[in-house]
Amino acid sequence: MAAPMKRVRQFFQALNSQLTIEDGRYISTHLTAEEQKLFFAMDVTDQCHSLRTAYAIERFAIDDKQGVDREFLIRCALLHDVGRVKGDMSIVGKAAAVLASEVFPGAGAWLERRGSRLMYVYKHHAELGAKKLQDIGLFREAKIVAKHHSPPSPDDPKELKLLRLADEKS
DSSP states (O other), rough: OOOOHHHHHHHHHHHHHOOOOOHHHHHHHOOOHHHHHHHHHSHHHHHHHHHHHHHHHHHHHOOOOOOOOHHHHHHHHHHTTTOOOTTTTTTTHHHHIIIIIIISSSHHHHHHHOOHHHHHHHHHHHHHHHHHHHHHTTTTHHHHHHHSSOOOOOTHHHHHHHHHHHHHHH
């Protein structure tokens, strides 16, 4: 899907974000109480996006014949955006950050240089989330989460490649 249409789809998904009882069961099945605190500290739009990413990981892991640690990947997917918490960016704020970063990159850089919390979190949420995961002892997950928006490298682990793909599709 072309980038602009993908962003429009994401915007409307965010407007309609809500967790179901089944989602709650899925989260409690795959995350400990401590991990759930990080998950539920995110805005519901990021929670729903993370769930869609985890569901995509499930499909990719089933199709994968080389074997990956499915539970590890689901945990990474559910926690990949914990660097963004409720109050950091609203739906409109996130749309503005996307526009400033992708459509008008000079404006995004200008805002970030002037201390915009919105732009800082938008650009650095992967590293912020990795730090939170390290703080609760999830060092392996932190390595993957920290790089999920980094440019691909030939030596990227398979888990990182799958997380990026699932994140992109969600």
